[in-house]
């Protein structure tokens with residue numbers, strides 16, 4: 001990476017504003033998955049050990065510039081304190097005199113969590129005034145929020161124009177793993193793209209099509225491709241405005257000599273529920289009134305085989321409606337194949353990461369990104385504003 005990291009600068013005795021992504025799932029005020037907090041521990045511990053004053057800033061949810069009680073960062077700061085094994089102070093604001101005086105009285109190695117930066121209307125507008133107020137709190141800006149790096153907000157991008165700005169260790173790891181995988185891939189390189197909406201995945205498929213040797217399609221995207229090829233798809237998810245795009249991908253794959261895999265059989269259901277009737281059908285056999293909810297057993301074998309014979313696998317988006325148990329087998333088998341393959345496996349965050357977690361296979365993947373949208377934009381080949389704004393080496 002050509003951006004400076006926290007290891008390239010002096011931090012001892014400095015007040016360091018660290019943007020993290022503590023946007024973790026909450027149920028009744030309790031954190032249900034603390035991965036994003038655990039993944040930032042290396043940066044926080046490094047700064048603590050080096051004797052910096054560590055000021056952490058994050059968003060949580062989408063409060064739209066207002067204080068929303070349930071979206072305070074208090075549960076995240078409490079969990080951080082448990083994980084770090086040291087007290088963590090929590091401010092009720094993210095800028096202003098009260099916060100400044102809290103920081104002034106901090107000792108080296110102490111940690112403070114600011115309040116949700118999205119309680120301020122200027123955050124998502126990347127208001128220069130708010131960015132300046134954040135910058136006034138510290139001597140150095142460290143961006144460790146890979147999950148929010150695709151957002152040009154005051155605490156991710158704006159602040160970098162007012163302070164020396166470097167990446168944290170998680171940011172560095174994400175960019176190096178994803179960057180290496182995509183810029184200099186081991187081959188055969190297999191890209192698996194699933195999920196629900198073709199519209200959201202067009203740029204990803206387009207970019208990966210030029211990079212990968214094998215493209216595997218699953219999930220709700222499948223049916224736009226099948227319909228474009230002239231198959232009946234019943235009530236399956238479909239984006240009729242993208243039929244030509246889907247055909248274009250098939251053509252482009254042929255021109256580039258890439259293997260483009262679509263399901264050869266499908267699990268269909270007569271209802272979107274665990275108690276639905278299901279059948280396994282070929283791609284020409286989807287009955288009217290039924291919808292495709294998972295890839296079928298022959299497809300699972302085929303996909304598992306391709307994955308096992310790869311050197312690099314990048315996976316984004318589930319193969320079926322994995323949240324409903326009877327429709328989860330395709331996603332489970334693909335996750336299992338990713339766990340067993342010798343290939344280097346990268347999961348691009350979001351629902352595929354949740355699926356690997358649910359099937360207890362997460363620790364058998366080589367890299368699970370903490371970014372959902374951010375890893376998607378990275379895989380589309382887009383520049384991430386939170387990274388662009390950091391100081392070059």
Ligand SMILES: Nc1ncnc2c1ncn2[C@@H]1O[C@H](COP(=O)(O)OP(=O)(O)OP(=O)(O)O)[C@@H](O)[C@H]1O
Pocket residue numbers: 194195196197200218219220221237292293294316317318319320321322323348349350351352353372373376
């Ligand atoms: N055949 C299908 N019909 C309808 N929905 C489906 C189908 N297959 C998968 N899904 C749904 O797609 C959703 C995931 O789609 P999405 O495109 O958001 O995936 P993702 O890329 O993993 O998410 P993220 O954008 O958070 O990374 C899941 O909730 C899953 O149930």
Ligand SMILES: O=C(O)[C@H](O)COP(=O)(O)O
Pocket residue numbers: 021023061062147148151371372373374
């Ligand atoms: O969960 C995420 O993908 C990041 O925290 C970014 O959140 P956002 O989509 O609300 O900007």
